Amino acid sequence: MPQIILVIGAVAVLGGALLWSVLRYRRLVLRHSALETAHTRMRERYSVITNADEEAARIVAEANAERARAAADGLRIVADAEAERVRAAADAQRLRAEQEQSTFAFQQQQALRAGELRDLQARIGQLHAEFQALDEEANLQSFGFYKPRYDFADSDRYQARLEQVRQRQKELISAKAAAVCNTEWTVNGSRVEGRKQTNHTLKLILRAFNGECDAAIAKVKYNNIGVMQTRIRKADEAINALVQIQSCEITWNYLELKLDELSLVHEYQEKVQAEKEEQRRIREQMREEEIALREMEKARQEAEKEEKRYADALRKAQEEAERTVGAKHDALMLQIAELQRRVDEAQANKQRAIARAQMTRSGHVYVISNIGSFGEQVYKIGMTRRLDPMERVRELGDASVPFQFDVHAVIYTEDAPALETALHRRFQHRRVNLVNERKEFFSVQIDEIATAVREHHGDFDVTLLAEAEEYRKTLAIRAERQQKVQIPSLAVPIAATPESSPVATA
Numbered sequence: 001m002p003q004i005i006l007v008i009g010a011v012a013v014l015g016g017a018l019l020w021s022v023l024r025y026r027r028l029v030l031r032h033s034a035l036e037t038a039h040t041r042m043r044e045r046y047s048v049i050t051n052a053d054e055e056a057a058r059i060v061a062e063a064n065a066e067r068a069r070a071a072a073d074g075l076r077i078v079a080d081a082e083a084e085r086v087r088a089a090a091d092a093q094r095l096r097a098e099q100e101q102s103t104f105a106f107q108q109q110q111a112l113r114a115g116e117l118r119d120l121q122a123r124i125g126q127l128h129a130e131f132q133a134l135d136e137e138a139n140l141q142s143f144g145f146y147k148p149r150y151d152f153a154d155s156d157r158y159q160a161r162l163e164q165v166r167q168r169q170k171e172l173i174s175a176k177a178a179a180v181c182n183t184e185w186t187v188n189g190s191r192v193e194g195r196k197q198t199n200h201t202l203k204l205i206l207r208a209f210n211g212e213c214d215a216a217i218a219k220v221k222y223n224n225i226g227v228m229q230t231r232i233r234k235a236d237e238a239i240n241a242l243v244q245i246q247s248c249e250i251t252w253n254y255l256e257l258k259l260d261e262l263s264l265v266h267e268y269q270e271k272v273q274a275e276k277e278e279q280r281r282i283r284e285q286m287r288e289e290e291i292a293l294r295e296m297e298k299a300r301q302e303a304e305k306e307e308k309r310y311a312d313a314l315r316k317a318q319e320e321a322e323r324t325v326g327a328k329h330d331a332l333m334l335q336i337a338e339l340q341r342r343v344d345e346a347q348a349n350k351q352r353a354i355a356r357a358q359m360t361r362s363g364h365v366y367v368i369s370n371i372g373s374f375g376e377q378v379y380k381i382g383m384t385r386r387l388d389p390m391e392r393v394r395e396l397g398d399a400s401v402p403f404q405f406d407v408h409a410v411i412y413t414e415d416a417p418a419l420e421t422a423l424h425r426r427f428q429h430r431r432v433n434l435v436n437e438r439k440e441f442f443s444v445q446i447d448e449i450a451t452a453v454r455e456h457h458g459d460f461d462v463t464l465l466a467e468a469e470e471y472r473k474t475l476a477i478r479a480e481r482q483q484k485v486q487i488p489s490l491a492v493p494i495a496a497t498p499e500s501s502p503v504a505t506a
Helices: 002-045 052-134 155-174 191-219 225-242 252-323 327-358 389-396 416-426 446-456 469-486
Strands: 179-181 248-250 363-369 378-384 406-413 441-443
Touching (some): 002 052, 155 252, 179 191, 191 225, 191 252, 225 248, 363 389, 363 416, 363 446, 378 389, 378 446, 389 406, 406 416, 416 446
Antiparallel strands (some): 179 248, 363 378, 363 406
16 A cells, blocks of 8 residues: 555656646747747838848847747756656655565564564463463352262261371371472582571472462362362462472472362362251151151040040940930930941041051152242142141241242152152152252143153042132232333322312312
């Protein structure tokens, strides 16, 4: 682009010079034409002169002289134009050379800047990668799955292994194998002073590295284990880089032991949490069984009381029937039959309560939903051994959720844990919470649950649609309020009408 501009400028200069020369030559031609015209007028004017030949010769001589001067002027103009053209060409060539030189310098500068930009972009990318790896907050939204390195069965084994790793770290430090110096230094010509200085340096870098590792281990959680591993590795690299000129470094074995300690602490905390969850589940199961046993014992006692009451009434009716005859006797016999039926029913209830208490696996499997709390097509499949399973459903719908649960099915079975386990396995891949299996919520169609129950249990009653009364009423109230906000009332305020004003009424 600069070369094109230079050429255009040179052409413009040459064109201007040529135009100026043409205009000057044209003026000379016009001047010659004017002289010839004057010569003609003078010849006409002085045609009566006696010595006409002399006069004509003189005029011709003047005209020739004028023509010669005009020719000389024309040649001079042409020479000036040619000189101007040469100067313009030289200027254009000089400008072209300067432009080429400037372009070359600009290209060199641009290439240099492009190289610097690439280096800066590479450095920015490197720093960004390090920042992403070290920034804990930036990684909280991307919880990667951590694969355990040890996966011991209980927390005690983690604790024992953790003690072994820490003991191994102490042994490396005692053996001066945690941090080493590969060069023997002298201070003021003394090797003893050099070893003393080296030991101070090694102790300093170990203290700094241990501090970084302790801070990372103290902050390790389920969602930042990768960040903390990277932080320990970066601390090792940074400290080794600082003492590289002294040929000192933290050994690879000590670094691996610190990473092992980090993993063990993390997995130990996870195992302790899992054991707490298991203990909580066992306590909740024991509580459910205790409540169920209390309910069964209460039902047995009530059945025994009812049996005794009906038995006493039956005995009295039988004794009275022995002393009566006629219609009264017949009425007493009908009453005795009814009392005998009630006694048999009470005995059956007592036996049933005793059998239920002896059967530790009998209970109810329930299927419930809560659209307002968890959305459509989310169901909880649970189990209870209580005599009244709705009591358990009401407990689940307490203040911890905004709406009550809707019951779709309650199935009594002599092996409730087996049916519950079969349903959970059937819909394992449809769990809402894939980490904590105690959360028994599944994203599944109610028809699929009904089909699975019939396969493992048989026919049963199921409610396909959730009533969700409180939730639907809430939606209606919210819609009504929204409509009132969007469509304001057109009525005139009472205070604005003259008829309703106290002054106007008076």
